[in-house]
Amino acid sequence: MKIKEKLIELILKLCAFITILTTIGIITVLLFESISFFRSVSIFEFLTDTEWTPLFSEKHFGILALVSGTFLTAAIAIAVALPLGLTIAIYLNMYAPKSFRKTLKPILEILAAIPTVVYGFFALSIVTPFLQNIYPDLETFNSLSAGIVMGIMIIPFISSLSEDALFAVPKSLKLAAFGMGSTRFQTAFKVMVPAASSGIIVSIILAISRAIGETMIVAIAAGQQAQFTLDPTIPVQTITSYIVQVSSGDAPQGSLEYKTIFAAGLTLFLFTFSLNTISFWIKKKYQEKYE
């Protein structure tokens, strides 16, 4: 009997270890092809060139062009999601009646459940034409529409997680502030938000990480032109949509074009990994405060 128990434990342990294998797999695949890539392209050029044209005849391999696209769209997304998400969180936590909160929170979470390809379609076919009415010089593919729609998709990330953080603040703090005659607005911004700050910051970091890793919205609506720019009205290309572009094409295995997606992927992975690690560390360090 003891053998059976030990065997079962071993099988379950192996299941858990597949997660480690996954991480090892990701790192190995990314590094393997990237190292091969960097034999042909210098890291210096990769990091400093502002043009990214591996698929053209005159090849440039400056990741900054893709990075700027990624960060531009992510920045617009956060510019939308942060004020809206945080305000909604505070509103639901401190102003809205309980029934309101109960029905609205799930509805907002539906926003996060919609497949991103649907958002991409929405951005291209509805948001862009709408914005073009206001600003006719807006190009068909641009980072503004994609960024705004991405921001809407991310609102639940910030609003739900921040709301949970606010919810976790001990009632006594809230009551103390009210007892001194503070309005909800004052209590929210002078007491609750600072008290929940670590949770709110974590939610923002996770939202940024999500925006950076987003693919379909930008692949559909932001364009396929890698440009090192801050102009939200022209097409750009993000790291993620570049990878999609090459994968949809016919880059033969072992070719330089094929390897570029791994070098780009490695860059993306490093960004999101750093952000996730920072948020994990913040969560760990500051969550002890109230427990």
Next chain:
Amino acid sequence: MAKEKKESVIESSLKRKYKLQAKDVNVFYDDFQAIKEISMDIKPNSVTAFIGPSGCGKSTFLRLFNRMNDYVDGFRMEGKIFIDDQNINKKKVNVELLRKQVGMVFQKPNPFPKSIFENVAYGLKIQGLKDKTFLRERVESSLKQVALWDEVKDNLNKSALALSGGQQQRLCIARTLAVEPSVILMDEPTSALDPLSTAKIEELIHELKDKYTIVIVTHNMQQAGRISDYTAFFYLGEIIEFDKTNKIFTNPEKKQTENYITGRFG
């Protein structure tokens, strides 16, 4: 050695003076010492009560007899525990088998979220016993022993959670009895129950004495006085006094015991 083997089973069990024994037991949780140098002998077919203030080691000591402390982080034991003259902490001892012979009832009733029948049959099913007739008979006799059969016999498939607190506790006792242990450990079995249910269970313990050896931890001194043959007074991990219940409650040897009994502290 050879001579002992020639004795019959009856003779050797008659010879067995004590059902449960502890010899020089110390228990530690990491650096904290919960039990200090306790030795104790418990006779078969008796009811022994452990009394004393909270946190004095009564539950810890009780759980040594079915090795339930093994699951607590940092648990460490010195000394020996014997059941039927066998050291239960030896490596070759099968803990699961041990627990079939030493049953336990907990403070808060904890029936499984299954039917009444499935609850009582659980201990048998995990042993691989599948015969339906056998299970039904055993479930019936166990429920009869705890005086629950008439109340539930038409509803054996209903969820155990639908029963009242007192009924649930009796169900848990039936569940324990179904595997036919020889020892029953009870950790404050009535502290979560109303007086009526408590009375019913005390009556039950009285009836079970004939077939089982019972050790009960209780905060309720009157309960100890009512149902036990022997009482052990625990204080801060030590046994201050262990004697016939009558003596403990009418003429204790130690001043501390007297103080506790009369309510001067606790």
Next chain:
Amino acid sequence: MNNIRKNKIKDQAFKALGMLFTLFGVSVLVILIYNILRVGFTRINWDFLTSLPSRKPEEAGIYTAIIGTLDLMLLTVIFAIPIGVGAGIYLEEYSKKSKLSSLLEINISNLAGVPSIIYGLLGLGVFVRYFNFGGSILAGSLTLSLLILPIIIVATREAIKAVPPSLKEASFALGASKWQTISDVVLPSSFGGIITGIILSLSRAIGETAPLIVVGAMAYVPFVPHSLFDAFSVLPMQIFNWTTRPQQGFAVAASAAIIILLLITFVMNGIAVYFRNKWQKKLK
């Protein structure tokens, strides 16, 4: 205007802003669904559901995409559920506080935050190229399984955590072994929570496009996959492909396909929420 009035105005203004933003979020959802229904609803008919994709927008259908989605989900379920639930059981019931267990936990939490396209690259390098499965439904499902694994693991752990320890104590006290306690007491009690997690992870997997593009799901697959190694297409891929075509007819087809996809997604989420509520009631 004295301070008290100023503060009151700020308070009311913020309240209005909060209501506005919240309603904005809801209205975007409504606008999105309304527009898609308006454009695509009439396009949905039996032909649409049973036709193969075509270069002509009026003839295009989602048949292969739907079959591909179903096949892919079936395979993903077969791979991801045993491993995910098994890992969850191990982490919650067997692994003790140690450096190894912390490592496992940190790792899983990290994997949950890795962009899905990176999983695509993983699938490309390992399943498509190294194991030579090609751009097949096998490679696709293995990739998706790894993607949703953290979700299932976390859901399993949460469900197991919710089982009261007193039930496990009772089981051990009756002489049950560890695995018996897990299989006869813990898992039946946590079943609802685990199922909810599985359904949620699948509804996420159904909408995934990026990793499948990288692994080689094709946009134009005029046949239904018959073996594990066949090429395949899925619904979100089809939508993506049609969205990138200039003809208005394809925009209509894309809208129609989106309606189907959203329907599936919402139904699955609804079922998951239903199960979660049922299970949470049971715990009380």
